Amino acid sequence: MRLPVWKRKSMSTQAIAQQGQERVEDTTRHETFLHLIGQYEAALRRLAAGYVARDADREDLFQEIAVGLWRAIPSYRGEASERTWLYRVAHNIAISSSARLYRREKRERAMPEAFDHISARLDSEQELLRNEKRRALVEAIRSLPALDRQIVLLHLEDLSYAEIEQISGLSQSAVATRLSRVRERLKEEMQAREMGRQ
Numbered sequence: 001m002r003l004p005v006w007k008r009k010s011m012s013t014q015a016i017a018q019q020g021q022e023r024v025e026d027t028t029r030h031e032t033f034l035h036l037i038g039q040y041e042a043a044l045r046r047l048a049a050g051y052v053a054r055d056a057d058r059e060d061l062f063q064e065i066a067v068g069l070w071r072a073i074p075s076y077r078g079e080a081s082e083r084t085w086l087y088r089v090a091h092n093i094a095i096s097s098s099a100r101l102y103r104r105e106k107r108e109r110a111m112p113e114a115f116d117h118i119s120a121r122l123d124s125e126q127e128l129l130r131n132e133k134r135r136a137l138v139e140a141i142r143s144l145p146a147l148d149r150q151i152v153l154l155h156l157e158d159l160s161y162a163e164i165e166q167i168s169g170l171s172q173s174a175v176a177t178r179l180s181r182v183r184e185r186l187k188e189e190m191q192a193r194e195m196g197r198q
Contacts, residue, residue, distance in 0.1 A: 029070075029073050029074065032073050033069065033070050033073060036069055036073075036082070036086060037066060037069075040083075040086055043157050044062060044065055044066075044090055045058070045062055046153075046156075046157070047065070047087075047090055047091070047094060047153055047157070048061040048062045048065065048094065049138065050094075050138070050141055050142065050149065050152075050153040050156075051094045051095075051097070051098040051142065051149070052097075052098055052101060052142075053139075053142060057101060060097075061093075061094060061097050061098070064093055064097050065089075065090045065093050065094065068089055068090070068092075068093040069086065069089055069090070072089045080166050081163070083159070083163065084159075084163045084166045084167055087154060087157070087159065087163070087167050088166070088167040091150050091153075091154070091167060091168075095146045095150065098146075099146070133190070136190060136193050137186065137190060140186050140189045140190065141153070141186070144182065144185075147168065147170075147178070148178060148182045150167070150168055151164060151168060151170075151175060151178050151179055151182065152179070152182055152186075154167060154168070155179055161175050161176060
């Protein structure tokens with residue numbers, strides 16, 4: 001019986017082939033990442049705004065989400081749609097990041113930031129009122145518990161109940177029920193703010 005002969009050349013050829021495969025995978029990952037960011041950047045920025053109030057924190061959260069997507073691309077198995085998978089990754093990062101930020105701010109007892117300055121070009125009273133209502137609604141959404149906030153933000157991004165089910169883990173009927181309750185809660189809160197202003 002002859003033993004196989006170790007060949008240095010075949011080992012180096014195998015290493016070169018493996019490096020070539022890794023380069024192909026990196027190129028594919030890079031192209032996938034650029035595609036995802038190109039297609040969903042606006043939605044991811046809106047998602048970040050739904051979780052944190054300050055501009056700098058929103059930008060930090062967007063960057064965290066982008067890094068998280070980069071890291072998660074190799075684990076995407078195609079079991080859910082690309083959009084559903086992306087939102088699942090993004091919301092998980094946003095939830096943990098906003099919780100970290102909340103704990104940090106609580107420790108530091110930071111002074112709340114002043115409201116965003118309204119552009120001087122807004123001269124109509126209706127425009128001012130609409131912006132104020134929008135800001136109040138965003139603040140109300142940010143104050144929701146994490147799961148309710150996630151469901152509302154996904155709904156606002158026009159995801160179906162089935163897609164929200166895949167992201168949140170709740171059944172479609174539970175999503176519909178929660179969404180109905182959250183809408184009612186937000187409506188009551190907005191009415192209370194209206195009454196408080198008058």
